[in-house]
Amino acid sequence: MRTKQQLTEDIRRERRAALVVNARSRRGRQLYADAHDRLVAAGFTLLGAFAVERDLERSLRDAIDLGPDLLVAGGGDGTISTAGRMLTHRDMALGLLPLGTTNNFARTVGISPDLDTAIATMTEGAVIDVDLGIAGDMPFTNHVGVGLSAEVMINVPSRLKRALGRLAYPITALGLLARHRPLRAVVRAGGDEIVFSTHQVYVANGGFHAGRPITADAHADDRLLVAYPVGGSTRRELLRETARNALTGHRRTLHERPFLAVGELWLETDRPAAVEVDGEPCGRTPLRIALDPNALRIMAPPGTPDH
Numbered sequence: 001m002r003t004k005q006q007l008t009e010d011i012r013r014e015r016r017a018a019l020v021v022n023a024r025s026r027r028g029r030q031l032y033a034d035a036h037d038r039l040v041a042a043g044f045t046l047l048g049a050f051a052v053e054r055d056l057e058r059s060l061r062d063a064i065d066l067g068p069d070l071l072v073a074g075g076g077d078g079t080i081s082t083a084g085r086m087l088t089h090r091d092m093a094l095g096l097l098p099l100g101t102t103n104n105f106a107r108t109v110g111i112s113p114d115l116d117t118a119i120a121t122m123t124e125g126a127v128i129d130v131d132l133g134i135a136g137d138m139p140f141t142n143h144v145g146v147g148l149s150a151e152v153m154i155n156v157p158s159r160l161k162r163a164l165g166r167l168a169y170p171i172t173a174l175g176l177l178a179r180h181r182p183l184r185a186v187v188r189a190g191g192d193e194i195v196f197s198t199h200q201v202y203v204a205n206g207g208f209h210a211g212r213p214i215t216a217d218a219h220a221d222d223r224l225l226v227a228y229p230v231g232g233s234t235r236r237e238l239l240r241e242t243a244r245n246a247l248t249g250h251r252r253t254l255h256e257r258p259f260l261a262v263g264e265l266w267l268e269t270d271r272p273a274a275v276e277v278d279g280e281p282c283g284r285t286p287l288r289i290a291l292d293p294n295a296l297r298i299m300a301p302p303g304t305p306d307h
Helices: 004-014 028-041 056-065 077-086 104-108 115-124 148-155 158-177 235-251
Strands: 016-022 045-052 070-075 093-098 126-135 138-140 143-147 183-189 192-198 200-204 225-229 260-262 264-269 274-277 280-284 287-300
Touching: 004 016, 004 126, 004 287, 016 028, 016 056, 016 077, 028 045, 028 070, 028 115, 045 056, 056 070, 056 077, 070 077, 077 093, 077 104, 077 138, 093 104, 093 115, 115 287, 126 143, 143 148, 143 183, 143 264, 143 287, 148 158, 148 200, 148 274, 148 280, 183 200, 183 225, 183 260, 192 200, 192 225, 200 264, 225 264, 225 287, 260 264
Parallel strands: 016 045, 016 070, 070 093, 093 287
Antiparallel strands: 126 138, 126 287, 143 200, 143 274, 183 192, 183 264, 200 225, 225 260, 264 287, 274 280
């Protein structure tokens, strides 16, 4: 396998890429042609280009089989997570076109959700490697959500998501919250046991959730998973803590409550609870969550931390 520097040099010199855009994502259908034209204008030879309406994994496999140095994936966090999972430990870099609603992983590595920044990253950036989380046997880039968020992902209407973007999630959550019962969640890690009574637990790999920072010092290459509840057992606490997170996330650190920063944990609840992994439904608790360090190579902006 090439070193990261060698892969960076090959991408800059040869510009051999493949493009896969999820045309079902909020902006994917509108921006596919624009992304294609901009990559070609930037000097990339596209070995294949796919605007995907269904069967994203098959299109990603086809693109990988073409053997590009850079696989450019466009869509939301679910699309990026799927591409990241399929590129785990490959001699190939992932290029990000953040075309979704929240674009958490792209924000974590410093790529803002616009095509100009994304294309510039692919032409001027460098290959780094980042950690992936493993939920059960499912690799993920951003987070695992247990409780209300998973119920939201299962029930959010696709039309509402396309029309309102990220506002579709809190609107759906408010509708579900009235009948949602709190969970007794137990997190075991490193011989310690922490118990939460809450409507919502997250375990994050990256530094952003819902398009906002989780803390000032969490990122995708720190060898840490960050487990934390959102509020306590009452619905009022959930709403208050959600608002607080939106306002103060960038000012908090991993050393403050309620965060538990570890490399591996076991999560169980008093009843089987729905789980979502990077916005996609993924079974129920109990669940082991761990890290796969430096599992994914991505094209990142110059100066992005790389450990």
